[in-house]
Amino acid sequence: MTGSGGSPGAADPLGESLAAAVRRTGARSGGVYLLDPAETTLGLIALCGVPVDAFAPWWRAPFSVHGPSQDAIRNERLVWVSSLEELARCYPRVAAGIPYQLAFAVHPLGEIRHGRGALLLMWAPGRSPRLSRRERGNIAFSARRIARVLDAEARPPAIPDRPRFVRPSRHAPVPQSGRAAAEMVERLPIGTLALDLGGCVAYVNAAAADLLGRPAEHLLGTQPWQSLTWLDDIAYMDAYRTAMSSREPVALTVVRPPDQRLDLRLHTDDSGTSVLISPDPASRPLGARPTPAPEPVPGPADAQPALTGAPSHSRIHLLMALAAALTDTLGVQDVVDLVAERILPAFGAHGMIMSTADAGRIQIIGHRGYDPAVIEQFDGMPTDADLTPAGRALTFGASSFFADRGELSRFYPRAPQITDKHAWAFLPLLSSGRPIGCLLLAYNEPHAFTAGERSILTPLAGLIAQALDRARLYDAKHNLAHALQQTLLPHALPTVTGLDVAARYLPASHGMDIGGDFYDLIRLTDTTAAAVIGDVQGHDITAAALMGQVRMAVHSHATAGAAPDQVLARTDRDLADLNASRFVSCLYAHLDLGRRQVTLASAGHPPPLVRHPDKRSHPVDIRPGPPLGIGVGTPVYPLTTLSLAPETLLALYTDGLVEDPGTDMSRTIASLAHHLGRAGDLPLHQLVDSLVRHIRPTGRHTDDIALFLLRPHRAA
Secondary structure, eight states, X not given: OOSSSOOTTOOOHHHHHHHHHHHHHTOSEEEEEEEOTTSSEEEEEEEESSOTGGGGGGSEEETTSOOHHHHHHHHTSOEEEOSHHHHHHHOHHHHHHOOSOOEEEEEEOOXXXXXXXXXXXXXXXXXXXXXXXXXXXXXXXXXXXXXXXXXXXXXXXXXOSSOEEEOOOOOOOOOOOHHHHHHHHHHOSSXXXXXXXXXXXXXXXXXXXXXXXSOHHHHTTSOHHHHSGXXXXXXXXXXXXXXXXXXXXXXXXXXXXXXXXXXXXXXXXXXXXXXXXXXOOTTSOTTOOOSSOOOOOOOOTTSOOOOTTOOHHHHHHHXXXXXHHHTTOOSHHHHHHHIIIIIHHHTTXXXXXXXXXXXXXXXXXXXXXXXXXXHHHHTTOBTTOSSSTHHHHHHHOOOEEESSHHHHHHHOTTHHHHOOOOXXXXXXXXXXXXXXXXXXXXXXXXXXXXXXXXXXXXXXXXXXXXXXXXHHXXXXXXXXXXXXXXHHSOSSOOOOTTEEEEEEEEXXXXXXXXXXXXXXXXXXXXXXXXXXXXXXXXXXXXXXXHHHHHHHHHHHHHHTTOOHHHHHHHHHHHHXXXXXXXXXXXXXXXXXXXXXXEEEEEESOOOOXXXXXXXXXXXXXXXXXXXXXXXXXXXXXOEEEEEOOTTOEEEEEOGGGTOOTTSOHHHHHHHHHHHHHHSOSOOHHHHHHHHHHHHOTTSOOSSOEEEEEEEEOTTO
């Protein structure tokens, strides 16, 4: 689904359904988003009624952020935003990147066989701020129809690099004499372009070709920013997106090289866009908008800016949008990825290197667009080396701009021989007045850095530096917490004759990757052992530290010979002495391989699963006592004894595996038991992974998960 419009006559169920949705709901345009299998990114697969390139900043969106499309899919509900003001109130960070007057609805596609997605529909401003019952019904019907189309595909639809364009199904007006209209336009002294709904030039008169300096045949069928590279700037893209979204006349001034200023006026309706072109009166300052002019609307961060003549508010908006994106980054890799994915295309750069200084040497922390052999030469280089300006930026915090290879070679003669790039910007990353890194932006062709570009790159480097400083601190805390937890969990389980075991600990898929889940196997005698699993309240270093204390207390009482209920009761007293102010769920299993039985005691923990040798699987009917540390006087922990014949499998787990907000945990446990019975005689290390994948197929979970499998074999 990566084509621009499909072959004439070719079957296109998705395109037809999307166009029908736009027509049925009265929307101006629409699109279909899909969530990737890893559930990390929303990708646009089809777009109707809006040129694909004009919508480029919104082809991709992180699923983890708070946004209308994300909320619609995550909460399985319609999200309606009636105006820019409502968008700014409900989704302020999203509004920073979509500063256009429009109304839109996002409806989840529901349960589709290949994953999850959403239907996006957009209206021009001025419509009713409320959706009627009929409109809601039409939107829901359209979403179901698109979901059925996606379900019918043999393979999961991939998120393309470029979404396909779908032409809306509109009734064409009754044509007047085409020849008379063309002759009339040719007589006009003002230049005229007609753009179709895909943004391509469909008509150009002689005056326009003369003013733009290109023959008509070189313009027809192209998008203006493709055939007129000097139009590929943030000011024009601002105006074009504003005209497309608001349907209001938009005006701006552009520069045709070397110094010819032209007035452009854009008029858009459901059939396309008309652009009127005239020479700019010399009295108007560069970048000013003619009167009457619409309210200035800044452009999104992902436009390709050549900032000569761009209005100052566009630059300010670019900084605002990128600053909002940088606030969502956590670790250093997040910062590197954001620079590569958003800042490189925003400035038309083709490569980047981000580095820091460590012990007087350059340490490269991320790069794009460079051969690894080049990176290897730079990585570890002394900061005082004179090979490139990176060391100077890291040491003195000085910016450097080089428009071509000759300019760079005058100051750093050896640098151009190392790389195939032709222009560079070396930007120091300053935080609290000290350089903490250097960002290199590189171009495949010579590039003259304008005053406008330099004026925005400098503060942008400061925003990146602040995000990088926070990210380094986050990574340091994360690594410390992860090392602490790995130290507290058992490095290897002891070998118990006659018993096969397998265990997994999976941290939450977001946050600090640390929590209070734990498991342990304690060898007591030649024929007895204790298996324990538990969950300390919380997901922080305190939870991990308390987990270590609980695990040691259980181990101490178990090896002292206490019965299962007494192990839990004594550990509860230990927690009271510690005044931990947190409770702990715990399941203790005493395994007697000689007698072939297991005795269980639970402190508020989910019931274990048992799979008998005949493959019958079910949760154990166990009566739990109160969680440890809850402070209820003298707690009682009832005992449950089960037969443990050879090849009987016992599965212990924490609630992170089976609990989700809004779902019935008992049904999830039953599903897990059913899968356990059907899994066959897999080796335990494969079976434990199979159980996790069955319940968490996407690999994303908001809580820690611990899973512990035990199976006595016949040698016992």
